Amino acid sequence: AQTVTQSQPEMSVQEAETVTLSCTYDTSENNYYLFWYKQPPSRQMILVIRQEAYKQQNATENRFSVNFQKAAKSFSLKISDSQLGDTAMYFCAFMKLQYNFNKFYFGSGTKLNVKP
Amino acid sequence: DSGVTQTPKHLITATGQRVTLRCSPRSGDLSVYWYQQSLDQGLQFLIQYYNGEERAKGNILERFSAQQFPDLHSELNLSSLELGDSALYFCASSPAPGTFYNEQFFGPGTRLTVL
Numbered sequence: 437a438q439t440v441t442q443s444q445p446e447m448s449v450q451e452a453e454t455v456t457l458s459c460t461y462d463t464s465e466n467n468y469y470l471f472w473y474k475q476p477p478s479r480q481m482i483l484v485i486r487q488e489a490y491k492q493q494n495a496t497e498n499r500f501s502v503n504f505q506k507a508a509k510s511f512s513l514k515i516s517d518s519q520l521g522d523t524a525m526y527f528c529a530f531m532k533l534q535y536n537f538n539k540f541y542f543g544s545g546t547k548l549n550v551k552p
Numbered sequence: 553d554s555g556v557t558q559t560p561k562h563l564i565t566a567t568g569q570r571v572t573l574r575c576s577p578r579s580g581d582l583s584v585y586w587y588q589q590s591l592d593q594g595l596q597f598l599i600q601y602y603n604g605e606e607r608a609k610g611n612i613l614e615r616f617s618a619q620q621f622p623d624l625h626s627e628l629n630l631s632s633l634e635l636g637d638s639a640l641y642f643c644a645s646s647p648a649p650g651t652f653y654n655e656q657f658f659g660p661g662t663r664l665t666v667l
Contacts, residue, residue, distance in 0.1 A: 483657075
């Protein structure tokens with residue numbers, strides 16, 4: 437069974453600083469996808485970034501980037517120039533193809549507090 | 553706007569009652585997922601449907617049931633409600649495998665309060 441582990445329940449960062457959120461996963465699959473979702477206080481789930489396992493290049497979306505280490509099964513999220521609006525719960529997710537449909541697994545989340 | 557709609561947005565009911573939550577996936581998405589999220593907790597996966605058929609079950613109580621209809625909308629039925637069932641219930645959808653944007657798209661959630 438696949439598991440996704442986020443070992444940091446809560447983190448804080450000063451505005452304009454950089455922070456890295458950790459995520460590790462356990463799988464025997466070779467082809468899969470990884471995602472980071474953000475859940476601000478409004479509790480809407482918002483996709484931040486996606487990474488295909490077959491791509492060696494790390495994904496980047498503006499101030500958000502990932503460090504994908506396939507052999508280590510690690511998928512960390514780096515937020516540069518943190519802004520107050522980045523305050524949210526962040527969930528790491530793993531997706532694999534099972535038979536003919538996608539199956540998702542979520543981590544327990546990291547609560548990020550950006551301080552002014 | 554993710555394209556996933558959920559109704560109602562809020563629901564207040566009493567213990568022992570039964571409620572139905574409704575979800576319409578994004579146009580063309582075949583998979584529907586249901587999650588429960590209590591305050592300051594993570595996402596608890598309940599159940600997944602693909603093109604009308606149940607595909608995966610998580611920690612779904614026997615008092616809860618779901619189905620996906622031919623038009624692909626889904627309903628989550630919660631019965632004999634208890635105080636602990638108060639939570640935010642999310643529906644998410646995803647397209648068929650092989651589609652480029654294959655992530656889950658989440659609805660805004662239904663906030664259930666059991667008094």
